[in-house]
Amino acid sequence: xxxxxxxxxxxxxxxxxxxxxxxxxxxxxxxxxxxxxxxxxxxxxxxxxxxxxxxxxxxxxxxxxxxxxxxxxxxxxxxxxxxxxxxxxxxxxxxxxxxxxxxxxxxx
DNA sequence: GTTGTGACGGGTC
DNA sequence: CGACCCGCCACAA
Numbered sequence: 348x349x350x351x352x353x354x355x356x357x358x359x360x361x362x363x364x365x366x367x368x369x370x371x372x373x374x375x376x377x378x379x380x381x382x383x384x385x386x387x388x389x390x391x392x393x394x395x396x397x398x399x400x401x402x403x404x405x406x407x408x409x410x411x412x413x414x415x416x417x418x419x420x421x422x423x424x425x426x427x428x429x430x431x432x433x434x435x436x437x438x439x440x441x442x443x444x445x446x447x448x449x450x451x452x453x454x455x
Numbered sequence: 456g457t458t459g460t461g462a463c464g465g466g467t468c
Numbered sequence: 469c470g471a472c473c474c475g476c477c478a479c480a481a
Contacts, residue, residue, distance in 0.1 A: 358478065377463055381477085389463035391478040397462045398479095412463065419462030429462095 358386050359395040366396070369409045371439045373455040376413045389413070397422055408432045409439075409455075415448040 355363070361384040369375050377389035377396070387395075392410075397419065399407050412418045419425075420432040429447075437443065442450035 353480090356479080381463090387477045388475090390461070390476055391463090393462045394460085394478060395462095399462090407462080410462080414464085417462085422462075424462060 355395075355398075355400060358384075358391065359398070361386055362392050362395040363399065363401050363405045366405050366407055366410055369406055369455050371406075371409075372441055372453070374409045374411050374436065374441055374449055374453050375455045376411060377418070378413055379454065380410065393418065408435050409441075411449050415444060415451060417447060417449070 362380055365380045365383045366375070377392040380392045381388050396407050396410060399405055402421065408420060410418065417429055417432050417436075420428040423429060433443075433447065436449065441453050444450050
């Protein structure tokens with residue numbers, strides 16, 4: 348195994364586990380994940396997902412920011428990956444207020 | 456133990 | 469609306 352890759356910590360495992368519980372057609376926020384696992388905050392959750400070694404096994408694309416913006420995808424805060432993320436959500440019938448913004452009613 | 460970084464959140468201007 | 473600032477927690481060097 349490469350020295351660059353490391354094993355996920357208990358906190359990160361808890362984050363990935365919580366994200367897996369998010370059903371298709373719904374989204375959740377980084378803060379909600381933090382509250383659900385009762386560990387850390389949106390910051391730490393975002394950092395953990397950024398390293399997400401379980402993608403796409405873990406539907407990290409269903410995790411968005413509290414303001415409805417998509418946040419990031421595959422370590423990219425913007426770019427073609429983000430557009431792909433939005434496409435995936437639309438494909439799962441997730442309601443959008445406008446391009447790049449998810450409807451808060453879809454928050455799980 | 457200290458410092459810097461990050462896919463955040465809320466508040467202020 | 470956007471831009472800016474501060475606080476928050478977890479992690480690596």
